[in-house]
Amino acid sequence: MELDKRILNGDKRACARLITMVENNEKEGIDIVKKIYKHSGNAHVIGITGPPGGGKSTLTDKLAKELRKRGKKVGIIAVDPTSPFSGGSILGDRIRMQDLATDPGVFIRSMGTRGNLGGLSKSTQSAIKILDVYGADYIFVETVGVGQSEVDIVKTVDTVVMIMVPGLGDDIQAIKAGVMEIGDVFAVNKSDLDGADKTALELEMMLDMGFKDDKKPKVLKVSSSKNEGVSTLLDEVISHMDYMVDTDKLQKRREENAKVEILNLVEEEIMQMVLGKTKTGQLLDEISKKTALRKTNPYDGKDIIVKSIKE
Amino acid sequence: MERPIRVLVAKPGLDGHDRGAKVIARALRDAGMEVIYTGLRQTPEQIVATSIQEDVDVVAMSILSGAHNHLFPSVVKLLNKEGIEDILVIGGGVIPEDDIPSLKEAGIAEIFTPGTPTTETIRYIKENVKR
Structure with missing residues (x-):
């Protein structure tokens, strides 16, 4: 059977192979993406971003498990940096997602940035569409650990979850331009550590000064290692999607994303x-x-x- | 652009000694490969599921517990069961010379024992990837 049909039938190997072909910029692979593109657009695509070591992978693991409990199929794209010198990389996000590897309802793919600077790789967009056609109901896109300006994720997904952790900086850091502006939902992870309340409060104060849509993003405290607050966070992510559908903002956002792509x-x-x-x-x-x-x-x-x- | 070789570096079994696996992962990274590192205590089922999703060219396993005669061949068997023939499977760790021939017979392409220069492993992978 041809690759496109196999992917439409939910074949994991076909899905994996097509992502490889697109990553390597093979014309044959791109032609297949063109063919299947019309079948994509059904998944809710969620960006997970935040500083290195902030708990993005662990939280993604927990959110995926919560979705599995609710009977949903999950795709995960985890991006880690490629060496600017050797072109090689160590893709280590799966370490935090061990139990998901053999779950038939989960597909995880690690990608190197391969020279791209915005926190994703240039084939991430196509990989999302492939997982969408493959049948994932929810797709998580985990960026590299971000500093202040890696904002590509906001032009790639439907909902951005910005992960913060206690103790990284004061309220001036929070009102700087860049990554702090792109969250649709803010999660203060490692909330079992000291300073989580202060970080959450500073984020609230930042958001009180203004936000990008007409819905103020929620700030939620979670502890992914203790699995606290994860279900509430997931509900908030889903409610952001509902809000966009109800207000026709989803179409507009996807138009913007397509333009950037x-x-x-x-x-x-x-x-x-x-x-x-x-x-x-x-x-x-x-x-x-x-x-x-x-x-x-x-x-x-x-x-x-x-x-x-x-x- | 030449496509990077994708390698899964995995530690099957129950020993917690991952220094060797990390050294190999780093060396392969510096040789321009994309290394998917999954960490300790992987079951053969996890290793095979990961190989499929990540579409790797190579599975490199490290073991220091002595369970290599059981775990290495199980991975090859499971891969074959999935109809996968184009992944190069290699192993490393403290593996007695006497065990190597039977491991190779079971489908492990090469075994790298302590003291092997990382350049040798890199050369072997580059020359033997199947696609």
């Missing part, structure tokens, strides 16, 4: 055109050298490159 693909293609042209590539090397020696500057360099592309 298309623009990223366009950008990638243009970059390949630029760097693929041997003449432009050589020119770039020359100009970079001159710029480093201060014989020219990046702005004039840009003009030369653009002129060369137009030729």
